[in-house]
Amino acid sequence: MPVLLWIAAALVAAGVDDLHTAARSGDLKQVQALVGDGVSVNARDSLGGTPLHDAAWSGQRDVAEYLIAHGAEVDARHPDGGATPLHYAVITNRPDVVELLLAHHASVTAIYRTGETPLHLAASRGHVRIAELLIAHGADVNxxxxxxxxxxxxxxxxxxxxxxxxxxxxxxxxxCANPNSGITPLHAAASRGYVGTAKILLDAGASFSVRDKNGATPLDAALQSRQMEVVNLLIQQRMPARIEKFDLGTALRDAVLRGQTNVVAMLIDHMGPLGSTTLLHDAALKGHVDIILLLLKHQADVNSRNAQGATPLHDAALAGQRAAAEALLENGADPNARDSESGATPLHRAASWGRRDVVELLLAHRADPYIKDNAGHTPLDLAEANSQSDAVEVLKRRP
Structure with a gap:
């Protein structure tokens, strides 16, 4: 008897496998024969799927219709991700099977893997006809x-x-902002560089000023990803009535800090003369020579002061940015400017931090090594106090 039971079980298993194979390949006659022999239309294969899952995945509409007519569970869940036959038909772009399943009341709200509805799956894959069918059957577009x-x-x-x-x-x-990240569809399009997508969203009323959880606007997202075409689109299409919080100045500063010369050029073109600004300080600190020259070309003040009264040359000296310091000096930077906080000159800063190359450059441009800061220290005093032997050596060579 046990042998007979084993043989019977083996035959059933073989029948199940055959039914799944026939469903996948669209062999309707074989499906009919197997079901007629008693193989269940809801029999699961070794992976946990039903024959209807197989028919839906491979787009076998006639097989799917037959299975449903003979009791196949339309919303059967696959153990891997919880997919229904509808999810499978959407993923593989089978609109005729989708239409059939929906006609038999397949759920448009069923959740797959990371909470995706069938409409999410269609949307991310560009399956427009399927999306139309889903929406017509009540799928929530939001x-x-x-x-x-x-x-x-x-x-x-x-x-x-x-x-x-x-x-x-x-x-x-x-x-509609994502509650977890705060991003909107325009943020997504901007960060990926999809100009056409961004334009569609803008034409539909997407906001320029909305910020995500990190405080970034769509323009920030485009700048961070270096998506220049989208940056240009956002700037060209902006309208005052729609951009109360649109901070072009902040975007410009971020681009300067990142060293995005082409972005800086584009933004400046929409802002006019710069005049007194700390943008040169940022570029000098980072050593972005091309941006320094670009800012100067647009009338940025080479001797502008920040909150501490320091000039861009102070920052270049502090950071040891020799090329930046040279660009500033060649464009009129004062080598002996004193900050308002400590009375230090750029040479004090360079000496304190042991920036030998900058010390030599400043001295070559007639920086005065004998100027004392508010505490009475010369650049040499500070170099010695901070054990900056290279700077000490250069300064001691001066007469």
Missing amino acids: ARDSTGATPLEAAAWKGEESMLRLLISKRADPN
Whole structure:
């Protein structure tokens, strides 16, 4: 008897495997024969899927229709991620199977893996026809997955322009911020450099000024990712009524600090003469010579003062940025300017930190090594106090 039971079990298992194979390949006659022989239409394979999962994945509409007519569970869940046959048909872009499943009341709210609805899956893949079917059957265009993303955000991350137009036409909110990250679809498009996507969102009323959880606007996102076409689009299309919090100055400073010369050039073109600004200080501290020259070309004051009364040359000297210091000196920087905090000159700063190359450069440009700061110290005094032997050697060579 046990042998007979084993044989029977083996035959059943073989029948199940055959049914799944037939469903995947679209062999309707074989499916009909196996079901007629008593193989369950909901029998699970070794991975946990049903024959309807297989038919949906491979787009076998006739097989799927037969299975459903004979009792297949339309919303059967796969143990790997909880996928239903509808999820599979959406992922593999099978609109005819999707239409069939929806006609048999497949759930449009079923969750897959990271909380994605079928519409999320369609949106991120650009399956427009399927999205239309899902929406027509009640799919929520503003539903959120477990990361907080809406279908519109999912489409924006992938630059799916046709999908964006569809979702927006169905009242998806272009300013719907992700509650976890604070990003909007425009942030996503900007960071990926999708110009067409960004334009669609802007035309739909997406905000320039909204900030994510890190305080970044869509422009910041584009700048950080060096997406110049999107940066240009955001600047060109901005309108005063829509940008109360749009801080072009902050964006410019961030670009200076990052050394993004082309971004700086673009932003300056929209701002006019710079005059007194601390942007030169930032560029000098970082050693961005190209940006220093660009700022000076746009009338930035080479001897501008920051809150401590220091000039850009002070910062270049402090950081040991010889090339930056040279660019400033050649454009009129005062080598003997004293800051208001300690009375230090750029030479004091360079000597204190042992910036030998800068010390030599400043001396070559007639920096006075005998000027004393507010505490009565010369640059040599500070170099000796801080054990900066290289700077001491250079300064002691002076007459």
